[in-house]
Amino acid sequence: MSSSLVFISGASSGIGLALAQGIPWTDARILNISRRKAQGCENFLADLADPDSWPEVAALMARKVSAFEGRRIVFAHSAGSLEPMGFAGEVEAASYARQVLLNAAAPQVLGDAFLRAVRDHPADCTLLMIGSGAAQSVYEGWSAYCGGKAAVDHWVRTVGIEQARRGGCRILSISPGIIATAMQEQIRATAAHDFPEVERFRQLHAEGELREPEDVARDLWAAVEGDLATGSVIDLRDA
Ligand SMILES: NC(=O)c1ccc[n+]([C@@H]2O[C@H](COP(=O)([O-])OP(=O)(O)OC[C@H]3O[C@@H](n4cnc5c(N)ncnc54)[C@H](OP(=O)(O)O)[C@@H]3O)[C@@H](O)[C@H]2O)c1
Numbered sequence: 204m205s206s207s208l209v210f211i212s213g214a215s216s217g218i219g220l221a222l223a224q225g226i227p228w229t230d231a232r233i234l235n236i237s238r239r240k241a242q243g244c245e246n247f248l249a250d251l252a253d254p255d256s257w258p259e260v261a262a263l264m265a266r267k268v269s270a271f272e273g274r275r276i277v278f279a280h281s282a283g284s285l286e287p288m289g290f291a292g293e294v295e296a297a298s299y300a301r302q303v304l305l306n307a308a309a310p311q312v313l314g315d316a317f318l319r320a321v322r323d324h325p326a327d328c329t330l331l332m333i334g335s336g337a338a339q340s341v342y343e344g345w346s347a348y349c350g351g352k353a354a355v356d357h358w359v360r361t362v363g364i365e366q367a368r369r370g371g372c373r374i375l376s377i378s379p380g381i382i383a384t385a386m387q388e389q390i391r392a393t394a395a396h397d398f399p400e401v402e403r404f405r406q407l408h409a410e411g412e413l414r415e416p417e418d419v420a421r422d423l424w425a426a427v428e429g430d431l432a433t434g435s436v437i438d439l440r441d442a
Pocket residue numbers: 212213214215216217218219236237238239240249250251252253280281282283284305333334335336378379380381382383384385386387
C-alpha cells in the first residue's frame with residue numbers, strides 16, 4: 204500500500220510532468236488527469252474543458268480516495284491553457300468558451316470534487332492550484348486566462364478559510380514564474396496582433412530568463428511539504 208496518493212491534472216507536459224517526475228515520496232501512487240498519457244502515472248484521460256468530464260473525474264477521485272489507506276493525499280491541478288490567444292470579441296467564440304471552462308470553472312469544480320472525496324478521510328490532504336502572475340497583471344490577448352487565474356486565486360482564499368473553520372484540507376495557489384514549457388513556446392509563436400507583449404517574452408527567452416520545470420517542481424513540492432497556511436496565494440518569485 205502506498206503512503207501517498209497524488210492526483211495531478213496536466214501531468215502529460217510541462218510543470219505537471221515535472222511534478223509527477225519529482226514527487227518527493229518514493230512509494231507514491233500517481234494519477235494523471237489530462238487528454239494525453241503521462242509516463243510513470245496511472246492515466247485517466249479527460250478533456251477538462253468539457254464539463255461532461257468533470258463528474259467522471261469526481262467519481263474517479265471518490266473511488267481512489269475511499270480505497271486508499273495511506274497518510275497523504277494531494278491534488279495538484281496544473282492543467283491550463285492559453286489557447287486561443289487573442290482579444291475578447293475577436294477570437295473564435297467556441298474556443299474562448301473552452302478556455303473559460305478550463306481555466307476558470309474546471310479548477311473550482313474539480314477542487315470541490317477533491318474536497319468531497321477527502322472529507323471523511325484521515326490522511327493529510329493538500330490541494331495545490333498552479334497560479335499565475337496573470338491573476339494580477341493585465342496581459343492583452345489573455346483575458347480568459349487572466350480572469351480564470353484571478354478567479355481561482357480568490358476561490359483558494361475563500362475555501363482556505365472554510366477549510367480552516369471545518370475541514371482540514373490545505374488549499375494553496377502557487378505561481379511558478381516564467382517556465383520553459385510548451386505554453387511558453389506557444390506564447391513566443393503568437394503574433395503581436397493577438398498578444399502585443401510577445402516581444403518581451405521572446406526577449407526573456409533569448410536572455411535565458413526562463414526557469415526549468417524540474418527546478419520549479421522541486422520548489423512546489425517543498426512548499427507542499429512546508430508550513431504555508433491554508434488559503435495561501437503566493438508567487439515563488441517572492442518566496
Ligand atoms: N509555463 C509558464 O510560464 C507558466 C507560468 C505561470 C503559470 N503556469 C501554469 O502552469 C500550468 C501548466 O502549464 P505548463 O506551462 O506546464 O504548460 P504545458 O506544458 O502546455 O502543459 C499544460 C498541461 O495542461 C493540460 N491541459 C491543457 N488543456 C487541457 C484540457 N482541455 N484537458 C485536460 N488537460 C489539459 C495538458 O495536457 P493534455 O494536452 O494532455 O490534455 C498539459 O499537461 C498551467 O495551469 C499554467 O497556467 C505556467
